[in-house]
Amino acid sequence: EAGVVQSPRYKIIEKKQPVAFWCNPISGHNTLYWYRQNLGQGPELLIRYENEEAVDDSQLPKDRFSAERLKGVDSTLKIQPAELGDSAVYLCASSPRRLGGLAGTGELFFGEGSRLTVL
């Protein structure tokens, strides 16, 4: 079974330029997460989707970041315009629901991440 696929793996851009990251979760996983991981730090949640609905986007800087998950499958995270402080690894993860629609037991399956460098 294919894992979580992210692209691009690496991206270098000038500040004020736009950038977009794409994620394809594991088939059948209804929950999708975007995390940002700064160098030497733990991942911080940007947004969480349950199917196509964003259920937690409180940490997403909405002035410059946007995300979408069309049809509850693939997702795109966009930054426009990028700032120097946005340099980080952007991780996508997915998880399944338990039977009965209960929240999953917490095992997230991560992609390899997209490393962004803003110059």
Place this chain on the structure above:
Amino acid sequence: AQTVTQSQPEMSVQEAETVTLSCTYDTSESDYYLFWYKQPPSRQMILVIRQEAYKQQNATENRFSVNFQKAAKSFSLKISDSQLGDAAMYFCAYKTGANSKLTFGKGITLSVRP
């Protein structure tokens, strides 16, 4: 708000020896899960071990085991017979039973000396 604290930024262990990584957390919930995730250099993060808060027995997965002290809100990971492939960043993480949000600590870098 729930928090996860990993106060040791780095640790080192001799190959074949045992090492313990510390984690504390803060929550007012009664139904929650705790995790240790491993992130090797330039590779994707994977789950090492999971503990349900309602279970008194400490979780074990081969060479990995936890010491879950619920009253003290402590959740440490013990790695026995350390191997070179155990070198990675390790993250402690927390999730309530009510939703799927996972909160991570800052992580600890483990190096294994041959």
